[in-house]
Amino acid sequence: MENILPAYNDPLFSILLIIVIALIISVVTYAWGLYRQQKEEGNLLKFLEKFDSAECSLDTDDMPFETHMFKPLTLLAKAFENSGEYHKAINIYLYIIKNIADEPAKMELMERLGNTYLHAGFLERARSIYTEILRKRPRNIKVLYELGVVYEMMHHYEKAREIIEPLNTLNEDTHTLSKFLELSALISDKMLRADEKAEALKTILEEEPKLYRQIVDTLLKLDTTAAWQVIDPQRIKEVIDILWFLPNSQLDLDIITSNETLSTLYYAKGYLQKQPVAKSGFFALDMLATARESGFEKGDLLFSYLCTKCKQSFPVSFRRCPNCMAINSVEVEEQIAKANPQTDYSLF
Incomplete structure (x- = not known):
């Protein structure tokens, strides 16, 4: 026993022990990262299954995917999107996202998918896509703006205003956007009297002159006299x-x-x-x-x-x-x- 104990005090033994522990930690970390990645991919596939549609005329179920197909398919999807055939573009984007492993490319296509849903008028689907992207990449400025657009189009102006704070944190100038959302909420408010709206509109115009056209148009529908007072020659x-x-x-x-x-x-x-x-x-x-x-x-x-x-x-x-x-x-x-x-x- 006395001959064994000194080995624990041997500097070489200590170094070997540290190396073994480091290797164990590295293997465990790698295995955990691999598990998390596989779990994320599985969750993403389950998430995307919600958007599968039988209405699309493009059958991709039995179509084998090859790496060289990535660029032609993305160009085809963009062409469909530009021509207004959103259902076809959506089907192709879903197919590519499910079959590629490159995470940055997958996130970029997710963003395109959300944008296609937005232009097609599927606002709830666009909201779900953007929220999923931000869950993984909360500092994505473009997606934050697009999520705000979705909330605005859904007339959820309070939700849209919640986007302002993270954008400010990312050093974005949101003054005009904030006033634009305030104006949109004011116009849609059914509880305010016409004279109260007119006064609020004039206040917003003083704070953000860029909204001049919208405010003049709205004032002319509420109070002609007030409108002519703000019309600038x-x-x-x-x-x-x-x-x-x-x-x-x-x-x-x-x-x-x-x-x-x-x-x-x-x-x-x-x-x-x-x-x-x-x-x-x-x-x-x-x-x-x-x-x-x-x-x-x-x-x-x-x-x-x-x-x-x-x-x-x-x-x-x-x-x-x-x-x-x-x-x-x-x-x-x-x-x-x-x-x-x-x-x-x-x-x-």
Whole structure:
């Protein structure tokens, strides 16, 4: 016994013992990590099974997956998404995600899948996908924004506002987004009186001038007098379509006749009888006004709406771009057209 005990005090024995313990810890850690990875993959497969749909015309159940298929399939899915065939894109994304092992690529495709669900209008499914991504990668800024969009479209504005705090933590400038959500919640509030809404809208405009177009449009529906008080003659371009389609009963002639651009707009529209002396600075308006002065009164304006971020053009106005979901990115483009003949036909 006396000969054995000194071995425990041998420095070489201590080093060997430390090495053995380190190896054991490494093996256990590796085995645990492998187990966790397999469990995560199993959980992800179970999660994705909820989104399988028999409605898709693409049968991928018996299609063997090869690594070289990854890029062509993702391009095909994106092409389907861009053409509006969302069900086909979704089916392909689900198939790829279930068959690839690369975790970063899998998360990127999960994000595309969520985005496809969002554009297709499957908001609850998009919410589930984004939540699953954030469970694994809570610092994903793009997905945080997209989850906020989903909550906003579901009119869950309090939930959407909860996204602001983590974005602030990630050093994102969320002032405009915060005011945009405040405005959206205010507009949808059925409990506030019209005068209370009007005052709140003017306060938001003071705090975030970028929301000018939305606030003017909403105010004109609530309180015409309050709306004309905030209409800025220097920002008529932003609301030219809204002003063009205003009925005669909502015009403030004192404000209109004191501004050359507004006077030209409503002379070209046919609401004013006297042509302004100065030009408005808008080519289409000045051309219509000149034509009307010459006796041609069948001119009209057509409007299209450009997203200044993704450069997509749309026939109707938007608060968020339908393509890239940007806010405050709409640019109004006007062009001269021949007025459609008015009829007295009714559907009722």
